[in-house]
Amino acid sequence: MKKIEAIIKPFKLEDVKEALVEAGIEGMTISEVKGYGRQQGHSELYRGAEYVIEFIPKIKIEIVVSSQAFADVAINAIKDAANTGKIGDGKIFVSDIQSVIRIRTGEEDEEAL
Amino acid sequence: MLDNPSYIIDTFFAIFAMVLIIFMVPGFAMLEAGLVRTKNVTSVLTVNVMIYAVASLSFMLVGYEYAFGSWDHQDSISKYAFFLFQMAFVGKVVNIMSGGVSERSRILPLALFTIAVGAFIYPTIVNITWGANFLEGTMFDISGMADLAGSTVIHSTGGWALLAAILIMGPRRGRYKKSGAVQVIPASNIPLVTLGAFLLWIGWFGFNGGSVGAISSKENADAVALTIMNTNTAGIAGAIVGWLLTYFTYKKFDVTMILNGALGGLVAVTAGPDQYDIYTPILIGAIGGALVVWFVPLFDKLKMDDPVGALSVHLVNGIWGTLAVGIFVPTVSIMAQLKGIAVVGAIVFPISFVIIYIINKLFTLRAGDEEQQEGIDYTECGMEAYPEFKRSI
Numbered sequence: 211m212k213k214i215e216a217i218i219k220p221f222k223l224e225d226v227k228e229a230l231v232e233a234g235i236e237g238m239t240i241s242e243v244k245g246y247g248r249q250q251g252h253s254e255l256y257r258g259a260e261y262v263i264e265f266i267p268k269i270k271i272e273i274v275v276s277s278q279a280f281a282d283v284a285i286n287a288i289k290d291a292a293n294t295g296k297i298g299d300g301k302i303f304v305s306d307i308q309s310v311i312r313i314r315t316g317e318e319d320e321e322a323l
Numbered sequence: 324m325l326d327n328p329s330y331i332i333d334t335f336f337a338i339f340a341m342v343l344i345i346f347m348v349p350g351f352a353m354l355e356a357g358l359v360r361t362k363n364v365t366s367v368l369t370v371n372v373m374i375y376a377v378a379s380l381s382f383m384l385v386g387y388e389y390a391f392g393s394w395d396h397q398d399s400i401s402k403y404a405f406f407l408f409q410m411a412f413v414g415k416v417v418n419i420m421s422g423g424v425s426e427r428s429r430i431l432p433l434a435l436f437t438i439a440v441g442a443f444i445y446p447t448i449v450n451i452t453w454g455a456n457f458l459e460g461t462m463f464d465i466s467g468m469a470d471l472a473g474s475t476v477i478h479s480t481g482g483w484a485l486l487a488a489i490l491i492m493g494p495r496r497g498r499y500k501k502s503g504a505v506q507v508i509p510a511s512n513i514p515l516v517t518l519g520a521f522l523l524w525i526g527w528f529g530f531n532g533g534s535v536g537a538i539s540s541k542e543n544a545d546a547v548a549l550t551i552m553n554t555n556t557a558g559i560a561g562a563i564v565g566w567l568l569t570y571f572t573y574k575k576f577d578v579t580m581i582l583n584g585a586l587g588g589l590v591a592v593t594a595g596p597d598q599y600d601i602y603t604p605i606l607i608g609a610i611g612g613a614l615v616v617w618f619v620p621l622f623d624k625l626k627m628d629d630p631v632g633a634l635s636v637h638l639v640n641g642i643w644g645t646l647a648v649g650i651f652v653p654t655v656s657i658m659a660q661l662k663g664i665a666v667v668g669a670i671v672f673p674i675s676f677v678i679i680y681i682i683n684k685l686f687t688l689r690a691g692d693e694e695q696q697e698g699i700d701y702t703e704c705g706m707e708a709y710p711e712f713k714r715s716i
Contacts, residue, residue: 258573
């Protein structure tokens with residue numbers, strides 16, 4: 211089982227979600243995060259004093275899938291939907307998941323996905 | 324036919340003006356609630372409610388008679404209406420001070436200072452300007468100063484008290500970095516700031532218009548209408564100058580400065596709106612707005628932290644507004660205005676300084692650094708203003 215974490219630009223969320231649903235991914239979790247990589251922040255002004263916003267709002271999507279095949283499908287869907295060609299599009303991280311439990315029924319691992 | 328028509332009409336007018344002035348209560352409350360961080364909003368609002376109640380009651384029980392000598396000092400309108408109108412101003416003086424020390428003051432000690440202002444400091448100033456005048460005939464008699472609605476009596480008085488408070492309490496935690504740079508602490512709710520400023524603006528129509536004192540003759544009706552018109556003109560001039568000046572200085576529009584500019588213009592016209600022609604307030608308000616745009620960063624350079632710009636709006640423009648009458652109205656002497664400014668400053672600043680110093684020493688008016696970090700809402704109120712949103716740093 212694989213976990214896929216993707217950091218994407220917030221306005222891309224709808225597109226990415228549609229793409230994942232079309233690809234057969236049935237569930238996901240999102241959180242609002244801030245971060246920066248090569249995309250620098252910008253400066254703002256308040257009552258005559260300047261300040262720099264370094265951390266840029268992003269959305270993190272987390273999905274857990276049952277096999278590498280599904281992972282590849284998901285990664286491609288995210289990559290295509292989230293791409294704008296401009297700096298700050300984000301990154302995708304893939305890691306292994308040790309176990310999964312469905313809370314309602316107690317099903318485990320692949321049966322819970 | 325009405326019996327005693329002018330008594331009735333003028334009483335009604337005084338009450339109507341008082342209601343307009345009370346719009347300044349939510350005005351100050353929303354302005355301040357919007358300008359501070361989410362973690363201090365509840366306590367700022369609590370303070371605003373407290374100030375209106377405590378200052379008004381102190382004035383009713385003690386300050387009013389001290390200021391005017393007796394409840395029966397006039398009989399052209401109902402004595403209750405006269406009291407109400409005067410009472411409406413009292414809380415405003417304290418609001419000016421409390422706004423400027425937001426985010427680092429504790430509520431109960433602030434209430435003590437509110438009592439001091441409502442029962443003693445403010446009535447002293449009203450006494451020597453509009454009231455019974457215990458300085459009459461002495462060399463400090465300033466009843467000759469022209470100040471219709473209180474550029475000095477209200478705004479500068481509050482401003483001097485605020486100056487004393489800022490010097491004693493110091494800035495908010497983390498506001499000025501060791502390098503000398505200013506740590507920006509942005510407003511949490513710009514819509515509230517805007518709402519508050521416009522409510523204050525509406526209140527000013529009662530604040531200045533009502534200070535004419537009567538409306539029941541053709542002369543008085545004209546005076547009231549002119550006063551309100553000039554008040555409004557100065558506000559819009561202050562807003563426009565604030566808008567243009569921030570753009571030319573910073574290449575960006577800062578709505579909080581534009582609104583402060585409008586308020587500065589309104590303060591600046593408050594000493595003589597009944598005496599100006601309809602164009603002079605454009606200049607007075609424009610200078611008022613410019614003064615605000617210049618003084619806000621200047622006070623930051625001097626490390627005098629003022630989250631709402633009250634020093635620039637009320638102290639600086641209170642002084643400018645009082646001088647303006649001497650400059651633009653030929654029958655008013657600049658010397659009389661200067662003397663009034665100086666005497667009021669010489670009374671309010673030292674007395675406020677001593678009282679605030681003592682209150683701070685005995686009851687801790689200044690919230691400590693750790694309290695400020697948690698947020699005054701948490702330490703003093705135990706409740707959050709926006710429980711579903713993330714709290715600020």
